[in-house]
Amino acid sequence: MKIKKQESKFLIVLDTLMQLAVILSLAWFVVFIFGDRTYMVGQSMSPQIEQGEAALINKAAYTFFKPKRFDVIAFKNRDGRVCIRRVIGLPGETVNIKDGYVYINGKALEKFCEASTGGLATEEIQLMSKEYFVLGDNRVGSEDSRTSTIGNITKDMIIGNAWIRLLPIKRIGFIR
Incomplete structure (x- = not known):
């Protein structure tokens, strides 16, 4: 009788471990197929x-x-570096x-509208059918579409x- 109870507990533990292994494997598979991880290089998106x-x-x-205005995207720049x-x-x-403000089609943006310098956008830029203009949240220290090293981003450059x-663990959370 005691042996059957021990077998029963063992089977329950084994079953639980198997279910956990399946769940973790599926989670890893989904992240591997549909996700990617990158590390922020530079201060362009500080403090976000x-x-x-x-x-x-x-x-x-x-x-x-399609990407929407104010989405935070990852893309490969012309050098192949993820930004x-x-x-x-x-x-x-x-x-x-x-004058430090971003204008879209002649109208000033209300959100994220301040920019320290215009760079390439000092003169009006017309975006083509698959082009996007991106800025870093740290407008003073950002290499973005205002610079010739980044310029306008095309749809095929966007990773996601x-x-x-x-990471770090104390700052885990959604990026807004």
């Missing part, structure tokens, strides 16, 4: 994402939908930065939506 912090990228986010910036200008729009800060 700081130098060296890890972010999870949703690679499936833009499979069926994280905020979408400001959408395909077909004009972008201009003057940067949506969760993974």
Whole structure:
């Protein structure tokens, strides 16, 4: 009788471990297929994402939908380095930065509208059908679409939506 009770407990523990293994395997598979991890290089997105912090990228986010204004995206720049910036200008729009403010189609943006310098956007920029204009949240120290090293981002450069800060643990959370 005692042996059957011990066998029963053993089977329950084994069953629980098997279920946990399946769940963890599925979670890893989903993240591996639809996600990616990158580390923030530089201060372009400070204070939202700081130098060296890890972010999870949703690679499936833009499979069926297009990036929206103010989305935080990850993309490969022309050197192949992964960058994280905020979408400001959408395909077909004009972008201009003057007197420290960002203008889309001639109207000043109310949110995230301040920019220290205009760079390439000092003169009005017309975005083509698959181009996006991105800015870092740290406008003073950001290498973004205002600079010739980044410029306008094309749809095929976009990896996905940067949506969760993974590290450091004390700052885990959604990226807004």
